[in-house]
Amino acid sequence: MVTITIFVGQGPYTAERPFTALRFAYTALLDNNLVKMFFVEDGIWCLKKGQDPANIYKIEEWVQKCIDEGAEITACGVCMKGRGMADTELMAGVKKGTMEMAVEMVKAGDKQLFF
Structure with missing residues (x-):
């Protein structure tokens, strides 16, 4: 078992990097690893509750799957402030963090990745 730290810096539907990061995290969790994720820059939008895009994967469901498997998920507070995202907009189980x-x-962490 290792601890994997994953940073996500891209928005949820501008490219598939956040989706890939979450699928990777979920797979690592199922393999009994510890996963900590820190969302920065436009990546914080992946953690906004209530998104419901049509005809594409729902990033909120993947975030929740990771939380349910024990992932620690954090959003950069400075990034949130700069983009006008309120704490109340974060999904349940996500915390606001600092650098x-x-x-x-x-x-x-034993391993670090940036998506």
Whole structure:
């Protein structure tokens, strides 16, 4: 078992990187690894509750699957503020974080990835 820290910096429907990151995280969790995810920049929009795009994967469902399997999911507070996202817009189970928290995640992790 390893601890994997994953950073996501792209919005949910501009490319498939966030979807790929979440599928990777979910697979790692099912393999009994610890996963910590830190969403930065436009990646924070992946964590906005209530999104319902037509005819495409629902990123909110994948975030929830990861949370249900034990992933720690954090949104960058500075990125949220800069984009006008309120704390109340975050999905349940997601916490708002700081860059200091991101540094601690990297230090505690065995592997780090950026999507």
